[in-house]
Amino acid sequence: MQGVQIDLISAERLSKMPSMEKIRLILDKVRDGTIVILESGLSPDEQSSLIEMTMQEILPDGFSGIEIETYPSKQKSGGMLSRLVRGENDFRRLTVIGPANQLRMIRRDRDFISAWISSR
Amino acid sequence: MGLSQTFSKILTNLFHKKTSRIGIYGPPNAGKTTLANRIAKEWSTGVEGTVSEIPHETRRALRAENITITGGNGRSITIDIVDTPGVTTKIDYNEFIEYGIARDEAIDRAREATEGVAEAMHWLREDIDGVIYMMDATADPFAQVNIMMVGIIESRHLPVVIAANKTDLPDASPQRIKTAFPQHPVVPISSLTGTKVEDLYEEMIRAFR
Numbered sequence: 001m002q003g004v005q006i007d008l009i010s011a012e013r014l015s016k017m018p019s020m021e022k023i024r025l026i027l028d029k030v031r032d033g034t035i036v037i038l039e040s041g042l043s044p045d046e047q048s049s050l051i052e053m054t055m056q057e058i059l060p061d062g063f064s065g066i067e068i069e070t071y072p073s074k075q076k077s078g079g080m081l082s083r084l085v086r087g088e089n090d091f092r093r094l095t096v097i098g099p100a101n102q103l104r105m106i107r108r109d110r111d112f113i114s115a116w117i118s119s120r
Numbered sequence: 121m122g123l124s125q126t127f128s129k130i131l132t133n134l135f136h137k138k139t140s141r142i143g144i145y146g147p148p149n150a151g152k153t154t155l156a157n158r159i160a161k162e163w164s165t166g167v168e169g170t171v172s173e174i175p176h177e178t179r180r181a182l183r184a185e186n187i188t189i190t191g192g193n194g195r196s197i198t199i200d201i202v203d204t205p206g207v208t209t210k211i212d213y214n215e216f217i218e219y220g221i222a223r224d225e226a227i228d229r230a231r232e233a234t235e236g237v238a239e240a241m242h243w244l245r246e247d248i249d250g251v252i253y254m255m256d257a258t259a260d261p262f263a264q265v266n267i268m269m270v271g272i273i274e275s276r277h278l279p280v281v282i283a284a285n286k287t288d289l290p291d292a293s294p295q296r297i298k299t300a301f302p303q304h305p306v307v308p309i310s311s312l313t314g315t316k317v318e319d320l321y322e323e324m325i326r327a328f329r
């Protein structure tokens with residue numbers, strides 16, 4: 001059967017993993033053509049490292065990078081203080097990550113994401 | 121560290137404040153180099169980067185140092201401007217071939233771009249004191265890079281000014297950017313024609329002092 005593997009990783013499991021382990025796991029899966037869905041997404045620092053590491057692993061005619069889809073951070077109660085009070089975890093939102101050549105965003109809003117996955 | 125050393129360090133910081141390093145970040149083709157060149161030209165220094173309709177024209181960050189920008193009421197800032205490669209999560213050299221670049225050169229270009237982006241991300245975590253985040257006002261502000269980059273910049277508590285560029289184009293909508301990022305100052309400009317860049321300078325002086 002032809003198809004695409006999708007791995008859904010729970011918030012509980014993610015919260016137990018060190019950042020680097022998390023990023024390694026995501027990149028390994030995505031490089032194998034798996035679509036990864038994180039129940040609670042990555043922190044900004046993790047996202048930053050993910051971009052950096054993705055760039056380091058791109059090869060001509062090989063891995064060409066990732067597509068990543070998530071919602072904008074919640075921002076109704078803007079200011080710095082409320083951000084500190086709410087804590088970092090509020091930044092982490094459901095995130096879909098896949099190989100750039102298989103996952104495509106169709107539409108994204110503040111509260112809605114539509115994406116397309118193709119098999120290789 | 122001894123007390124006298126600490127004290128001398130405080131004195132050094134007081135009287136010889138390190139010039140703030142301001143990074144121009146944003147997706148490929150937003151107009152970052154066009155703005156960096158304009159700033160360098162208007163506030164007179166030498167360095168100039170190349171501008172191109174091909175994405176990832178800038179693959180190594182370019183610096184213009186010790187630029188003093190003076191605002192309408194005489195207030196000024198002295199900063200280093202770092203023009204960074206357009207941030208992305210994917211690069212395929214075939215994209216460059218579509219622009220008529222030969223395969224070998226396209227592969228080199230892609231490799232340089234990936235290294236440049238990795239480096240720019242690294243600096244953002246270590247070495248940058250403020251950000252001009254540049255978006256193309258004709259493009260979707262909710263593009264994933266914008267969402268991630270603004271989140272990353274916020275988490276580092278860096279002062280940020282968003283430039284809504286290319287307002288000279290008919291389908292530019294700076295308002296869409298303002299609606300998408302209401303928590304930050306958004307300045308509509310055209311780096312190409314220079315329209316409203318003085319508003320950006322005022323906002324920079326306010327944010328990066």
Ligand SMILES: Nc1nc2c(ncn2[C@@H]2O[C@H](COP(=O)(O)OP(=O)(O)OP(=O)(O)O)[C@@H](O)[C@H]2O)c(=O)[nH]1
Nearest residue numbers: 148149150151152153154172176177178206311312
């Ligand atoms: N119409 C219009 N075009 C612009 C403006 N600013 C830049 N451009 C054009 O947009 C293209 C990209 O400009 P660059 O300054 O190279 O963009 P960049 O953000 O440095 O791009 P990379 O280095 O590839 O990430 C060029 O064709 C510019 O002439 C603007 O304000 N209006």
Ligand SMILES: [Mg+2]
Nearest residue numbers: 152153177178
């Ligand atoms: Mg450039």
